[in-house]
Amino acid sequence: MHPRKLLVFSLFFSFFVLFNSPHPTFLLVHAKNLSFDFPSLSLRNLTLLGDSYLRNGVIGLTRELTVPSSSSGSVIYNDPIPFYQPESNTTASFSTRFSFSITNINPASFGDGLTFFLSPDNQTLGSSGGYLGLVNSTRMTKNKFVAIEFDTKQDDHFDDPNDNHVGLDIKTLVSVETANPDFNLRSGDLITAWIDYKSDLHRLNVFLSYSSFKPNFPLLSVDIDLSDYLKEYIFVGFSASTEGSTELHLIENWSFHTYGFRPTSSHNVSDSSVVGPPIPNSPNKHHRRIGLGLGIAGPAFFCAFLVIFGWVSFRKWRGIKMEKSFKAELMTGPRQFSYRELKLATRGFNSGRIVGRGAFGTVYKACFRDSDTVFAVKRSKHNNHEGKTEFIAELSIIACLRHKNLVQLQGWCVEKGELLLVYEFMPNGSLDKVLYPESEEGNPLKWLQRYNIAVGLASVLTYLHQECEQQVIHRDIKTSNIMLDASFNPRLGDFGLARLMDHDKSPVSTLTAGTMGYLAPEYLQYGKATEKTDVFSYGVVILEVACGKRPIDRENCSQKMVNLVDWVWGLHSEGKVIEAADERLKGEFKEGEMEKLLLLGLSCANPDSLARPSMRRVLQILNNEAEVVVVPRLKPSLSFSCGVSLSLEDIISDVEEEIETPGHTFEIKI
Template identity: 60%
Template sequence: MAIAFVVLLAPLLLLLPPSASCVDVRFDFASFSFLNLTLLGDSYLRNGTIGLTRETDVPSSSAGSAICTLPIRFLDPETDAGAASFATKFSFSVTNPNPDSYGDGLTFFVSPGNATIGSTGGYLGLFNPSGNGSGGGNGSIIAIEFDARLDVGLGDPSGNHVGLDVDSPISKASVDLTPYGIDLKSGKLITAWVDYHQNVTMLKVWLGYTDVKPKDPVLITTIDLSKHFAEYMYVGFSASTEGSTEVHTIEGWIFQAFSSPAVANTTPSVPRNASGGSWSAIPAIPIADARDSPHRMLGLGLAIIGPATFAVAFAVLVWVSAKKWLEKKASKEVFKSEFLKGPRKFSYKELSSATRGFHSSRIVGNGAFGTVYKATLPGSGLTYAVKRSKQAHQSKKEFMGELSIIARLRHKNLVQLEGWCTEKNELLLVYEFMTNGSLDKILYRGQESGTSSMFKWSQRYNAAIGIASVLTYLHQECEQQVIHRDIKTSNIMLDANFNPRLGDFGLARLMDHNESPVSTLTAGTMGYLAPEYLQYGKATEKTDVFSYGVVILEICCGRRPIDSKDNKEHKLVNLVDWVWRLYSEDRLIEAADSKLNGEFDEGEMLGLLLVGLSCANPNCAERPTMRRVLQILNREAEPMAVPKKKPLLMFTSAASFSMKEIVSDIEGSTVITISTQI
């Protein structure tokens, strides 16, 4: 219907005055919103203020940019005097919780594209080592840099300077700010004024700690920027750090582009000093003559338009309606209605915006399926985790498998599926975001940052119970049994209260209870795979139990399934073998994670270690069911007897299959790559 309306009015629009040219553009943002900005990289909005680099107490590298969504006409190729002049005023601050960790700087820039993001460090989040930022378009990137770091290789005059850059971080002109009493790293709010007048090809920059424009500029340079303009350009800000905790913010922004001849006419009547929202040598936007008003032109257009327009509009309306009906029908054929009772379909546009164009800074994890991004939806501020497929054929199959399985599951220890998207040949799953990341991260990657010490014994024991509960649900309480096939610490997420949530059903399989397992080639992660699964490729609930046993030992010991920790010969050690050896030597308590500093219940530790060993028994027939495990952990059943020595591997009749059966099953199966991430 909207398209039909546009078609109906198209001839009328031809009679209206042309769109605003470079002489008529002005905007004033006292505060910012997602409606008028495009955020890229690490930039964000908070309380109407733009943050360009991430807030962190740990020195890191960060880059972000914020771009006005409105394209501005800077050049009219049809006229000789068609290049714009412009002026802008904005306030910014550079704060640093760790003054010893100094960073880089920020820029105000004009770019031919609206996707401008560059490298960290001296490239200011705007340029790249091989060229300018990925802005696109035919013009150049023009920037005023406010650089708080001395980079001799880029010709910086000091670690406190302002400069003019064109397609390079090496400035065309720059000046040290120290003699002017301006310290970019002071943490104070600094106001900047930038004026460029095309008629005299001159650019000036003022800086001050108040809202009153200083009498003298800090930078004056003569340059013809019209040579670098594209017809339409975008304006915005960028910043970067490299090994620093600096934070760059923008508070308030006014911008105006105007024609150069008007400047010459109005300059004498404008005071040299401007304050508040006033501008130096900037004309007011012209008001159209009432005799040429759009209403008069619209009336004339309505008198001219004939019935042919209505016929075209009707035809377009029918075509659009038919297309939508066909799309809905096709969508229903791909995604069954039972899949969609809970999750909703997201648009690619909103997920792209929420992940800042799937920027690398938003990546929170990687796996066999693809990449996981942190997504914050504009407006609502809701945060999700978005899984993006690698686009391989097998990934699409896993995508459909994960969607069909998890959409019908409901358990407090499952990561909740919120939605999905299949636009632009993408395969995207949207989950609720887990604040504390993965169990893998908290156990191992947390060792460097110290967050692993926050994962107390009570929380670890609770994690063991939670995963046992959800596996009991998947194996025995669902309408169809679900075999996960990839139980590991990186697939177990932790919410804000460290409660465990099992996720990643890309390798899961559905089957009826008491049904014989279906064979495929082995899928999963080395170190978590049961011996019979490696031998025959038969996934059963007992293969999930084995993987769960390995996870339990990791929770207790703080060691990876295959590790070289404390091994003088630097040989890889199997975690199950190591714990079983300590148990056989009556030293089982020594397997406890040293990072707990002895702060655990010894009885619970020993009991959980024995549960882990019983689940990781090489013989699948000797492993408990997950229901039995849950009862033991809840002290509703007696612990299982665990032999002192690790049993020898035996393939019982329940687990063995004829060679003819194996070959037959494998020939009809799909190859799934084994993940070797351990």
């Protein structure tokens, strides 16, 4: 039977049983007071969104990094909380208590703060920076929240009074009212907060203390009626954010309860009742009890059946809809593969067929016997919202791009809950595997091949930045994302982090994404991806190609971490830049070309983004159509807006303790 017909039949049958049972029963769900207390936090009752994480019973809302980053995260109590009782037309009062700490390893690095919020949405995750992880910067009018903000950065855009205040926010981050605590919110000390709202008095009070004893007087007291914002069911939780900061926001315990609802009964009792002697149990009464039990159990069983059936049908319908949407968009593009043929071609996704692993999936070698062809199948390891977002990003961008130095997309598959992309197979693997072979027996890349890789990569980036209908910012250029075909020509791949932009438009601030060592300093600080952040990554890659060293590596003798850009710049300042050439080449290279490549890498990796050349200029230099950019002997330092001067060495040295192996990557999502 067709699912739709079966659903209609089940509905009619359930209602028939329900209304024809001897004792029809209707289940009434009444709003009741709710209470929970978490001395230690766990994922049993909480949902983490964004960059939030759980560690040893403590929730961290923003990334724990020793380098400045842009981050946002939230944690939400799983179940919606009833705040309105229709029977009595009552809005609940509530009281919550939690302990938090805000700390910063860099005292000169500010913000941005955390919030306690009530929202009708259980997917509340806003933008980084002054949006406190609560408000989406592109859809600010959509938010319908009530929040108490603990703000640690003055943001004039939201009329903040200072960089250390508590405020009540309703639908906007421009606070209804604020108060200044007597102590520093970002001191790193544990602070306990109490938030009380009394519905009958229309008053909200906020108390703060370093101790576990509630103060006698509130820090913030606001006379306000929240009944219009506490409708039916509401989700409660916390959010926080940073932008170019190392601030860390922790929640250590949490209790919450509502009160004020009146008890309700499920049936009416007549005022005129007859009181008589007790009637002994009889067989008829026993049968009536059995009938009553069956009358209740029958409808309940069918309701449960309908819920399960509806959920399964919905999942199936959503999968079909998703597949149809892909078909509609890609009708003239790459072909659709079936899951069965990809499974056969990879021998059931056998581990022996794995040719690479990335942040978003595993790549398998797929051999198709019928057509005698070989492809590479990328299998997403994230079947959640994040994985689908990256999958769609890569599919939508790659499908419409055509360049000889791009990995060509051959097809796709969305079946069995899997997200699969099919590419042409690159027999020589990725550039990092060739530059840094596991054994020293392999032959190093020859100089002509290396120079050709630099030219090909510059050509494809020029295409992405300036020749496409919409500018493409790759955001994750690194040697492991550059594939080599049979002739060692470079092919740029992995567009899971790429973003489309209209030409001549301002860059959009996003959560920082990419791999440490390839990230431009201003991208780490502000989270704004532009073509110049891609240029920086390209500069690091061609220095790797010329020197045969990783972006962040250990010295053989001292095991000290060395930053490749700083090392080459140091040799350049001494007039010995040519000594940075890969020793494995044994001098078999053109000295002029080697010097050009090294200086070009330094100019692209300049800490000052304005001093970096465009990719078109880079291509012209490599093709001897333009002069090499003049590189200063001393590497420029970078000054951030907070007033602290940081060089790239300062940024990288902060993560030395985090790096255990050469080439260790930090996937900083967004």
